[in-house]
Amino acid sequence: DTAVSQTPKYLVTQMGNDKSIKCEQNLGHDTMYWYKQDSKKFLKIMFSYNNKELIINETVPNRFSPKSPDKAHLNLHINSLELGDSAVYFCASSQDRGSSYEQYFGPGTRLTVT
Amino acid sequence: AQSVAQPEDQVNVAEGNPLTVKCTYSVSGNPYLFWYVQYPNRGLQFLLKYITGDNLVKGSYGFEAEFNKSQTSFHLKKPSALVSDSALYFCAVTFGGQLTFGSGTQLTVLP
Numbered sequence: 001d002t003a004v005s006q007t008p009k010y011l012v013t014q015m016g017n018d019k020s021i022k023c024e025q026n027l028g029h030d031t032m033y034w035y036k037q038d039s040k041k042f043l044k045i046m047f048s049y050n051n052k053e054l055i056i057n058e059t060v061p062n063r064f065s066p067k068s069p070d071k072a073h074l075n076l077h078i079n080s081l082e083l084g085d086s087a088v089y090f091c092a093s094s095q096d097r098g099s100s101y102e103q104y105f106g107p108g109t110r111l112t113v114t
Numbered sequence: 115a116q117s118v119a120q121p122e123d124q125v126n127v128a129e130g131n132p133l134t135v136k137c138t139y140s141v142s143g144n145p146y147l148f149w150y151v152q153y154p155n156r157g158l159q160f161l162l163k164y165i166t167g168d169n170l171v172k173g174s175y176g177f178e179a180e181f182n183k184s185q186t187s188f189h190l191k192k193p194s195a196l197v198s199d200s201a202l203y204f205c206a207v208t209f210g211g212q213l214t215f216g217s218g219t220q221l222t223v224l225p
Contacts, residue, residue: 056212090157092157
C-alpha cells in the first residue's frame with residue numbers, strides 16, 4: 001500500500017500551459033505539504049495544509065494554487081507555466097502540524113517545462 | 115529563523131568502514147532535528163529524529179545520530195557502511211511546524 005502517492009510521476013509541458021499535480025495520503029494524517037526540489041537538489045517548502053486549512057504559504061508565485069478537497073488530498077495547480085518551474089515536486093504528510101512529527105513523502109513529480 | 119548546514123556536499127567511504135555525515139543547526143529555542151534519505155528518483159524517507167531526551171538517537175537501517183547542544187550539531191553515523199547506503203542525505207530542523215532542510219550530502223560507499 002502506497003502511503004503517499006502522486007500523479008503524474010512525469011509531466012512534460014510547454015510554457016504558458018496550465019497543469020495540475022495530485023496527491024493522496026492513506027495514513028490518516030491531518031497535515032499535508034508541497035515541496036519543490038530544484039536541479040541542485042535543494043528542497044523548499046511551498047505550502048502546508050492542516051485539516052484542509054492553509055497554514056503555510058511561502059513566497060511562491062500566485063500562479064501556484066493548492067487545493068485540499070479533504071484532508072487526504074492536496075492538489076497543486078500551476079497556471080501559465082514558466083521554464084523556471086521545471087523541478088521535482090514532492091507531496092508529504094505528517095500526523096499533525098506540530099514540530100515533532102516526521103513527514104512522509106510521495107515519490108515526486110518531475111515537471112519539465114519546454 | 116531556523117537553519118541547518120551540511121558542510122560536505124559529498125562524502126565517500128569504503129564499505130565496512132564507519133561513516134559520518136555532518137550537520138549543524140541554528141534555531142532559537144529547543145530544536146527538533148531530523149535526518150532523511152533520498153535514493154535516486156525517489157521521495158525522501160525518514161531515518162530518525164531528536165526531540166528530547168537521550169542525545170544518541172537510533173533510527174532505521176542501523177543509522178544513529180548524536181545531538182550535541184554545545185556544538186549545535188546533529189551528525190549522522192553508522193558503524194559499518196554498506197554499498198546500499200549510497201544516497202543523498204538531508205538534515206532538517208523544524209520550528210513552528212515548518213521543516214527546513216539542509217543542502218544535502220551525497221554519500222557514496224565504495225565496494
